[in-house]
Amino acid sequence: MAPILYGIEASPPVRACFITIEALGIDVKYKEVNLLEGEHLKPEFLKINPLHTVPTLQDGDFSICDSHVITAYLVGKYGKDDSLYPKDLQRRAVVDQRMYFEAGILFNRLRAVTFPIVFEGVKVVKEDAAAGLEEASSPSVQRKPVTMPPILYGSLFSPPYRATLLTIQALGLQDAVEYQEVNTRNGDHLKPEYLKLNPLHTIPAFKDGDFTIWDSHVINAYLVDKYAKDDSLYPKDLEKRAVVDQRLFFDVGVLFNGLRAAALPVLKFGAKGVDKETAASLENAYNSLELLLERSTYVAGEHVTIADFSIVSTLTSANVLVPIASNRFPKISGWLTKMQALPYYAAGNQAGLDKFTELVKSKLA
Incomplete structure (x- = not known):
């Protein structure tokens, strides 16, 4: 059939x-x-x-x-061959990064332009939406990454960075990876030396020998494929991997964008709370995750995968701004308890989450 x-x-x-x-x-x-x-x-x-x-x-x-x-x-x-989606680890990672760029940045900015026109009767594209789409289409995204030695760039305040820390901890690579702080509040990510590494000026970024990649979802998949003793964190089975991938794209396209919409006004523009519309949108994302967790113990199956690492780092950060009510989301609450019990959770996520929480509270005070 x-x-x-x-x-x-x-x-x-x-x-x-x-x-x-x-x-x-x-x-x-x-x-x-x-x-x-x-x-x-x-x-x-x-x-x-x-x-x-x-x-x-x-x-x-x-x-x-x-x-x-x-x-x-x-x-x-x-496929008769792998030309459309290479099996080679580094070439596939580059394709994956471009797909996450499309999902998390380009498509979301297209949606910000088209949704008001199609569904809300707006007749003119908003200036900020148009500017965002133009930025996402700029030639800088076509630059080739510069090869550098193995280093993880990022900040503990960043949920995607913490997702990669969880992956590194789970793989037992914490002592084999160098860490370089990128203070986005001070503009470190916009300095020429960092833009040569990652022209999209996002964190985290990862350098492994002469290979450079960014986007935590791609970095985590790359780390597991290259360094893991087995494939439990990112299965090689086609259908199981597809489920993990779908959850990763749910994180980048839905959950993380909801967190960003809630956090940015507070952290950057002096807002003293999350507006009702943004909070409702984030709670809709919680509803979707609750439905997914009704199907399995973890977000992509019956054991922990890199999808859990991405989603837990995003979700626990979102919880600081739009609290997750355990009576409304019992499956999420149970899953969070399991994740917090992992031996590497404290070092991988909690330490940075505490810093993020402290920062948010200081802005809301």
């Missing part, structure tokens, strides 16, 4: 899947999901994808969402 792709042709992520399907020359059935009529919220679709997003792929008994994950899965299963 041919796989089924659910989507809407107007959606850029759906069209990315179309391009991949055409490039692979495979037979995939397509079912239109009319978002404007709420078909993505009907019970039959929610059974396939509780996050109610398009595209969604159903391949036999296996279902997955997020276009980046779907396209990687299709190439992994049906």
Whole structure:
């Protein structure tokens, strides 16, 4: 039975899947999901994808969402070679970083431009939304990374940096990696020497010999693939890895963007609280995570993976600004208890979380 792709042709992520399907020359059935009529919220679709997003792929008994994950899965299963998604560790890491850039930055800024027009009747693109999209499309993102010796760049205040610390701790590499503080509040990430390393000026960034990569999700996958004794943290099995990947893209595209929207006004612009709309959006992300945790003990299965590291570092930071009520989100609360019991949690996340909490409280005072 041919796989089924659910989507809407107007959606850029759906069209990315179309391009991949055409490039692979495979037979995939397509079912239109009319978002404007709420078909993505009907019970039959929610059974396939509780996050109610398009595209969604159903391949036999296996279902997955997020276009980046779907396209990687299709190439992994049906590709005649690996040219579209290389098996080589470093080349794949570069492709992964570009996909996380698209999911976390470029697509979110496109959404900020299009959503008000399509769903709210706005007739003019907001200046800040247009500027954000132009910045995301700037030529600087095309620069090649500069090769450097193995160092992890970042700050304990940063949830993505702490996700990488958790991965390093879990792999037992904490004494084998050098750490260099990048103080974003002082503009260290905008200095020429750091921009040569990472033109997107984000943290963390990782240098391993003559190879450089950024984005914590990519760094963590790279570390596991290269240094882990087994694949439990990031399974090699195609379907299991696709589930982990989907959770990672949920973190970057939904949960972390919700945290950023809540934290930035407080940390940078003097806001004394989180506005109702932003808090509600973040709580919607909590709802989605609660649904995912109804299906498994950890976010991507029955054991810890790098998806748990990314989400726990984001979620515990979000909890400082928009508290997670245990009675509303019992699955999240139970999962957090399990994560906090891990032997490397305190060093990997709690130490930096305490600093982040102290900073937020000082801004709200």
